[in-house]
Amino acid sequence: MKRKICIVLTVRGNYAKMKSIMREIKNHSNCELQLVVGGAVILHKFGNPVNIIEADGFEISEMVHFLVEGGKPITMAKSTGLAVVELSTVFENLRPDIVMAIADRFEALAVAVAASYMNIPVAHLEGGELSGSIDESIRHAITKLSHIHFVATQKSKERVIKMGEDPQNVYVVGSPTIDLIRDLNLDLDFDVFEKYGGVGAFISVTKNNYIVVSQHPVTTEYEQAGEQIQETLHAINDINMPTLWLWPNMDAGTDEISKGIRKFREKYQPSHIHFFKNFAFEDYAKLINNAAVLVGNTSSGIRESAYLGVPVVNIGTRQNYRERGENVIDVGYNKDEIKEAIKKQIAHGKYSSNHLYGDGHAGEKIAEILSTCKISVQKRLMY
Amino acid sequence: MKRKICIVLTVRGNYAKMKSIMREIKNHSNCELQLVVGGAVILHKFGNPVNIIEADGFEISEMVHFLVEGGKPITMAKSTGLAVVELSTVFENLRPDIVMAIADRFEALAVAVAASYMNIPVAHLEGGELSGSIDESIRHAITKLSHIHFVATQKSKERVIKMGEDPQNVYVVGSPTIDLIRDLNLDLDFDVFEKYGGVGAFISVTKNNYIVVSQHPVTTEYEQAGEQIQETLHAINDINMPTLWLWPNMDAGTDEISKGIRKFREKYQPSHIHFFKNFAFEDYAKLINNAAVLVGNTSSGIRESAYLGVPVVNIGTRQNYRERGENVIDVGYNKDEIKEAIKKQIAHGKYSSNHLYGDGHAGEKIAEILSTCKISVQKRLMY
Amino acid sequence: MKRKICIVLTVRGNYAKMKSIMREIKNHSNCELQLVVGGAVILHKFGNPVNIIEADGFEISEMVHFLVEGGKPITMAKSTGLAVVELSTVFENLRPDIVMAIADRFEALAVAVAASYMNIPVAHLEGGELSGSIDESIRHAITKLSHIHFVATQKSKERVIKMGEDPQNVYVVGSPTIDLIRDLNLDLDFDVFEKYGGVGAFISVTKNNYIVVSQHPVTTEYEQAGEQIQETLHAINDINMPTLWLWPNMDAGTDEISKGIRKFREKYQPSHIHFFKNFAFEDYAKLINNAAVLVGNTSSGIRESAYLGVPVVNIGTRQNYRERGENVIDVGYNKDEIKEAIKKQIAHGKYSSNHLYGDGHAGEKIAEILSTCKISVQKRLMY
Amino acid sequence: MKRKICIVLTVRGNYAKMKSIMREIKNHSNCELQLVVGGAVILHKFGNPVNIIEADGFEISEMVHFLVEGGKPITMAKSTGLAVVELSTVFENLRPDIVMAIADRFEALAVAVAASYMNIPVAHLEGGELSGSIDESIRHAITKLSHIHFVATQKSKERVIKMGEDPQNVYVVGSPTIDLIRDLNLDLDFDVFEKYGGVGAFISVTKNNYIVVSQHPVTTEYEQAGEQIQETLHAINDINMPTLWLWPNMDAGTDEISKGIRKFREKYQPSHIHFFKNFAFEDYAKLINNAAVLVGNTSSGIRESAYLGVPVVNIGTRQNYRERGENVIDVGYNKDEIKEAIKKQIAHGKYSSNHLYGDGHAGEKIAEILSTCKISVQKRLMY
Structure with a gap:
């Protein structure tokens, strides 16, 4: 049996x-x-x-x-x-x-x-x-x-x-996500706009010229989720590089984040940000592997990015206490801190691979x- | 505030x-x-x-x-x-x-x-x-x-x-139940049949002449609950002393136990067992304090009985691994084991008080x- | 397809x-x-x-x-x-x-x-x-x-x-229940106690010498369910004929009826009533077909009993307004009314078959x- | 009391x-x-x-x-x-x-x-x-x-x-909504964009120069909701007048409509449509009262519009069989039918008030x- x-x-x-x-x-x-x-x-x-x-x-x-x-x-x-x-x-x-x-x-x-x-x-x-x-x-x-x-x-x-x-x-x-990455050709071999649509500005995306953002609500701070996302939005707006932005997971606070992003879009109509709902994991791995920096609080900034050596700006408390590689800079919910860390990571470029997560x-x-x-x-x- | x-x-x-x-x-x-x-x-x-x-x-x-x-x-x-x-x-x-x-x-x-x-x-x-x-x-x-x-x-x-x-x-x-016992007059100062009704034989209950039974289903063994209760029922039937029996808690297996008890009653019409749904805790404390022995798998056999020094026959796995005093004899789901332990405890009589649980x-x-x-x-x- | x-x-x-x-x-x-x-x-x-x-x-x-x-x-x-x-x-x-x-x-x-x-x-x-x-x-x-x-x-x-x-x-x-009755041998050809167990007195049941009772709670009167059943219990107790009593359906009021019955049993220990949980419909049809009278508020008193010509005492409001044959006497929740109607129906005996329900x-x-x-x-x- | x-x-x-x-x-x-x-x-x-x-x-x-x-x-x-x-x-x-x-x-x-x-x-x-x-x-x-x-x-x-x-x-x-309209000043005395935000094109809205659209999913046709909304979107796009568009109610099919609208917006970026989530009813009444035509399948096209005399193009089956005034033209889920009816209603202008609904x-x-x-x-x- x-x-x-x-x-x-x-x-x-x-x-x-x-x-x-x-x-x-x-x-x-x-x-x-x-x-x-x-x-x-x-x-x-x-x-x-x-x-x-x-x-x-x-x-x-x-x-x-x-x-x-x-x-x-x-x-x-x-x-x-x-x-x-x-x-x-x-x-x-x-x-x-x-x-x-x-x-x-x-x-x-x-x-x-x-x-x-x-x-x-x-x-x-x-x-x-x-x-x-x-x-x-x-x-x-x-x-x-x-x-x-x-x-x-x-x-x-x-x-x-x-x-x-x-x-x-x-x-x-x-970490079983590393399995998916291991044998993958990690080049940017697809057109993200054609494949995933999304909404927002039509931007040019090439190796190392763009940022990926993925920031989820922290359930114990869900009432601040709306304000927290503003700091990231303004930091990214100031940096003014092509940016691929992922919508948050559903969770207490998701609506606040979604609303914050929508309002920001209506007000600033940023010409360098494109928003996506979802990627196949393999495509996501390619996107972060070729990004200048990954920004937000996704666990992929801690795990897969360690293996891939992606420079990461990790915001806030969501990944607190998780073991991390040398590729991560931690910052608070603060526009200026976020901006500075992004600049530092872009300047540094790729880190070497770390098998901490498998x-x-x-x-x-x-x-x-x-x-x-x-x-x-x-x-x-x-x- | x-x-x-x-x-x-x-x-x-x-x-x-x-x-x-x-x-x-x-x-x-x-x-x-x-x-x-x-x-x-x-x-x-x-x-x-x-x-x-x-x-x-x-x-x-x-x-x-x-x-x-x-x-x-x-x-x-x-x-x-x-x-x-x-x-x-x-x-x-x-x-x-x-x-x-x-x-x-x-x-x-x-x-x-x-x-x-x-x-x-x-x-x-x-x-x-x-x-x-x-x-x-x-x-x-x-x-x-x-x-x-x-x-x-x-x-x-x-x-x-x-x-x-x-x-x-x-x-x-x-254990906060000990609080209730501490200042209580623990004599048998009420008529349990008058106060609680219950069903079954009308029996005489005096200090040390009766048994209290309280056996609940074990959720991981719920399919055996019906058979398990039979062993206890037959042991008590053989002992043939006045017995106050409490219905089980609701849980996976409760229906099996209830059914087992009902069938047993119909078949044997035991003339020395009376069944109760519920006691105020204070009355329950008095009842076990004056019982010759407490039989079953209730946690009160482990906690309150330690403080009161009640002789206890603990059946099966439900109280496994719980710290216990010298007043407890553990037995399996087996009529003969249960009978023997009951006799031993009746012969021993009250134990001295143990503050293990408060x-x-x-x-x-x-x-x-x-x-x-x-x-x-x-x-x-x-x- | x-x-x-x-x-x-x-x-x-x-x-x-x-x-x-x-x-x-x-x-x-x-x-x-x-x-x-x-x-x-x-x-x-x-x-x-x-x-x-x-x-x-x-x-x-x-x-x-x-x-x-x-x-x-x-x-x-x-x-x-x-x-x-x-x-x-x-x-x-x-x-x-x-x-x-x-x-x-x-x-x-x-x-x-x-x-x-x-x-x-x-x-x-x-x-x-x-x-x-x-x-x-x-x-x-x-x-x-x-x-x-x-x-x-x-x-x-x-x-x-x-x-x-x-x-x-x-x-x-x-009514599709009539289908089941149509080709059935409706004689009392089984031992109801052997087949269904049940609880209560061991009584003799032969053609026309017994009563069947089936009374369910009325959901809009569920708070009176306990009192209502008392009237029926006492009427049946007074009549003192062998009686087969069916437990009620689950519904608002069921617990009151069950409790009422249990208390009555404990108190009066009636020697002519036996209680059952459930019958196969075919056996139920045989039982009411051979009963002296069917008492309660079950819809079978209105439908199947019309086809079978069973004398029925219908209690209370549960079957109000349902089309009925001449075999039904309607009474209130009143011990004396119930008794009188039972006697009348026993005296009358079987009615002729009515195809009102199919x-x-x-x-x-x-x-x-x-x-x-x-x-x-x-x-x-x-x- | x-x-x-x-x-x-x-x-x-x-x-x-x-x-x-x-x-x-x-x-x-x-x-x-x-x-x-x-x-x-x-x-x-x-x-x-x-x-x-x-x-x-x-x-x-x-x-x-x-x-x-x-x-x-x-x-x-x-x-x-x-x-x-x-x-x-x-x-x-x-x-x-x-x-x-x-x-x-x-x-x-x-x-x-x-x-x-x-x-x-x-x-x-x-x-x-x-x-x-x-x-x-x-x-x-x-x-x-x-x-x-x-x-x-x-x-x-x-x-x-x-x-x-x-x-x-x-x-x-x-209809109690007529109560709200009765004593209201029905002029366009507020700035809908300032008060309600919304998303989409910034358009000029003055008496009789704009369309209001409100189309909800029909639950028995929810699988077609996505296609149905396309017809309306293309009709409105062709008409090319300033349009205030309300998001649909939540219901089976809402997601299809929302998705249809979002995709349309991304693809056509219509410069004459603005989308809103919600209006206070009074403001909504003013908006439809001054609209050239109300398009969709909202019940307000049948009730309030009768009282107000608003020209209505009612699409599909959602309002079938509801009593209606002479102000309504019914059409199918068909871009051309919708367009033609809109033109006809704009040409006709306001109807006289009808107290059919109170x-x-x-x-x-x-x-x-x-x-x-x-x-x-x-x-x-x-x-």
């Missing part, structure tokens, strides 16, 4: 994280992939990433709708509750042997709750990291509900074990472990 | 745990009590404990209905999801400064999720304990979502700190700490 | 109503049966009727859990809301061509809402009847959401058309119509 | 409908207004209309979050289910004497279900109308759950009575009736 491994994707970033894992599970002789998509992955306004996933040859097992509109803490809570209600039905229908919970988003906890309450073993990806914000609490709570732990770094492993998990169930596999074989390792590992539903604190 | 402390009671056992805390918060000059009741606390079939609570002078702020019928893992998950949906509205209405999450039941996690996602600090009671079953995972997951920790024992404190919580926020206060001042300590402690919503793993 | 007909059973009475329809759909060359079970049909405490359904050879497509515990109007509303949430997922998974909504229970409206909102045609069984209570409103609201109407009587057809439905879509088919071919007619009828999702008031 | 009248606003158009009613209830000596807001009324992306409501002096009693993201039939159903779950809590907290259900949106049925199931009388506004789409079914289903009916026209009254409602409970009051005193009449009418929770079909 093949082991049925259920993966739940709820936000576009999940797909890049899981793609190599999904591929390896699908191709593994002792595993069967069950793919559930929901949340932002099936919403137009986030670019309907499910289309890309299906185009890549993955079959969807079930769709779940659980996002309650509002983008506020109360709706984040309600969405999570509704996700547990919906996912329990999905797990009843699919009867997986293992469910994977990804990282630290609010709905990832819903995945872990529904599965563990139904006595289905949970495998958690990217436990043991530090970040700040409510994600920090969610990530560790998922660890305590999970039975198997796939962590990115040795330090993360140590933290997961310190939290009382059985060392036999904690595996350092690196060597590009995470997917293979994970599929192999999932196909063979011993699993006990009953957990026990190891002290 | 008084601090608004919100307590959510969802099962009859919660009330005994929280009563001294509620009283101290209500009477504290810098605190305001917000009392939310829901789940089994407002159900007829569990004796509608809310009536006792109101009779004791506590005012109900809001009621929440979230229990999805079924008593299976999937409905336990759905109930938890619905509880998050409902409690987020409650917290939006009440705007508490601190929410208390109690111990380790499935809906306790819903309390912690709803509050922490809404940036409301969570104070957790009874973290750091070991127990087995899904409760074990739930308890530690709540710890990771909580900001203040009130633990019963020094060992629990050490575990909570090892899990990465800030030692400054972990307080050993003992000295009876937990409520005061907790109210005082809640009224003054510094709180930061942002958590951080302490390593 | 076969038409996929989805039937949702949520309470034990649904199965008897739908059994001949389900059988005919299953056997029809142009139809495929999709069977969804949920609510009380999958609960232990209502006898888990799903087991009977599967034993009869029907395959379950999906299970839905939506009943929120409480038995109060607010939980009836919440259960309905949750049913819409759950059923929309089921319909998305099954993609039926037609969904059947049954009669007038609170969750039947959830079936009609979920399907009609998802542009799936709804076929309604038993529209156009009058009954009183919230069922009255629910039934007609379902009519307004439905596209095809299968009614029991000519008068019901007239009412549905008056409400503005297209006469082309209204079909008089009779001739026993409803299932065939419905399956044939569903397999061929033209369906437009867009409705229009016909005036 | 004042009667507590609960009004639930879930979409911006609700406020204009209810404003005069809310004002009259608030000022009535025997009524107390309970105002619940939710859905699109509290969402940024629909302009957060709650701010306008509070600025007008109305106090919010409770907020409800129930919209599940997706804009598809399945999420419309789920949103409705979640609305019932949420509103039942609201009604439990507020304990209204009467709840008002407005017109025919999907969540209006949730209001009627939650209230009627909880035995709270429902007053329905705008029953008895004909429209096409699922709204048609929803409206009549609400009628069957409602106890008091406030209809706009004599014909609507006849239909409601034909559906079996008690004539004593059906009141012709006209005389401007609806609010007073409704408040007076609600304060005094006899109410029975038990309904009965009147034939």
